Amino acid sequence: MTLAVEKKRSIDWNARRMPFGERLHQAIEYLAFKSVNANALRACETIEKIVSEQKKFQFFRQSFPEEWKNSKASFFKRGYYQNYSERLNEFFQLVNEKMFPLFAGWDDPDMEFEHFYIFSLNLDLCCEDIEYENLRVSFALGLLFLFRDEEIWEFFENNYQIKRQNFSEIDESPHENLWHLKETGKVEIYRNLFEIVDHSTGNVWLDTVNCRDYTCFEWTEDNIILLAENYREATALLDQTAKIDELFAESPRAVLLDLISLWNDARLPEKTERLAAIRQ
Numbered sequence: 001m002t003l004a005v006e007k008k009r010s011i012d013w014n015a016r017r018m019p020f021g022e023r024l025h026q027a028i029e030y031l032a033f034k035s036v037n038a039n040a041l042r043a044c045e046t047i048e049k050i051v052s053e054q055k056k057f058q059f060f061r062q063s064f065p066e067e068w069k070n071s072k073a074s075f076f077k078r079g080y081y082q083n084y085s086e087r088l089n090e091f092f093q094l095v096n097e098k099m100f101p102l103f104a105g106w107d108d109p110d111m112e113f114e115h116f117y118i119f120s121l122n123l124d125l126c127c128e129d130i131e132y133e134n135l136r137v138s139f140a141l142g143l144l145f146l147f148r149d150e151e152i153w154e155f156f157e158n159n160y161q162i163k164r165q166n167f168s169e170i171d172e173s174p175h176e177n178l179w180h181l182k183e184t185g186k187v188e189i190y191r192n193l194f195e196i197v198d199h200s201t202g203n204v205w206l207d208t209v210n211c212r213d214y215t216c217f218e219w220t221e222d223n224i225i226l227l228a229e230n231y232r233e234a235t236a237l238l239d240q241t242a243k244i245d246e247l248f249a250e251s252p253r254a255v256l257l258d259l260i261s262l263w264n265d266a267r268l269p270e271k272t273e274r275l276a277a278i279r280q
Contacts, residue, residue, distance in 0.1 A: 060091040100231035120208040138244035142197030175266035205234035
């Protein structure tokens with residue numbers, strides 16, 4: 001008996017807009033080729049890696065269509081991060097430059113980015129000794145309300161001739177109405193400073209503490225969007241605190257009076273109070 005053997009179809013891997021059935025057929029043949037001669041565990045690992053790569057290629061095409069179109073990077077040759085192709089290395093670099101700092105803290109060619117941590121843009125209050133001389137003055141001001149450390153007052157007295165006894169005591173907790181005030185002008189930037197220093201902004205780039213590494217991200221569209229949006233918001237908030245540095249440079253005592261009044265009484269001081277603080 002003669003068996004009729006179906007001739008194997010030649011696949012055009014560069015074909016576009018193929019019907020779903022044809023694309024599925026190609027995918028199955030490709031996965032079968034990649035996992036051949038492997039035990040079940042190894043075959044599963046290989047397929048998982050391929051699926052993960054394809055998802056990243058999809059993110060690349062969607063997020064950076066022009067760069068994808070013009071890219072000459074190889075899909076097969078290893079890049080600087082050796083677990084990934086040159087093409088994926090290019091994608092990582094674009095994410096790092098245009099979306100959020102993916103590479104911050106990572107410079108190991110063997111690094112895996114399947115599950116990754118981010119490094120905080122905020123002060124690390126967990127394990128490091130804080131040197132107030134090296135801080136932006138706005139952060140040192142904020143820490144007065146979090147730590148109430150005598151060393152911070154000494155820093156301000158030595159560098160700005162600000163003495164603790166010339167100001168009201170800082171209440172242990174902020175006034176309950178502080179968080180209900182209209183976010184305008186100085187109220188907004190001062191209140192943002194309290195939240196930043198307290199690591200309670202609701203922003204992953206500002207609330208994460210580096211030594212805990214408690215937030216791990218996977219390559220999903222939702223995570224990439226979240227990290228990119230939060231990064232833009234975090235940098236905007238940090239830029240706002242720079243305005244406090246400028247105000248403090250002009251009138252140190254008045255700015256500290258503002259902060260204490262807002263924290264204790266949920267209001268900014270009257271003009272006469274500010275003038276008194278300036279003249280002290």
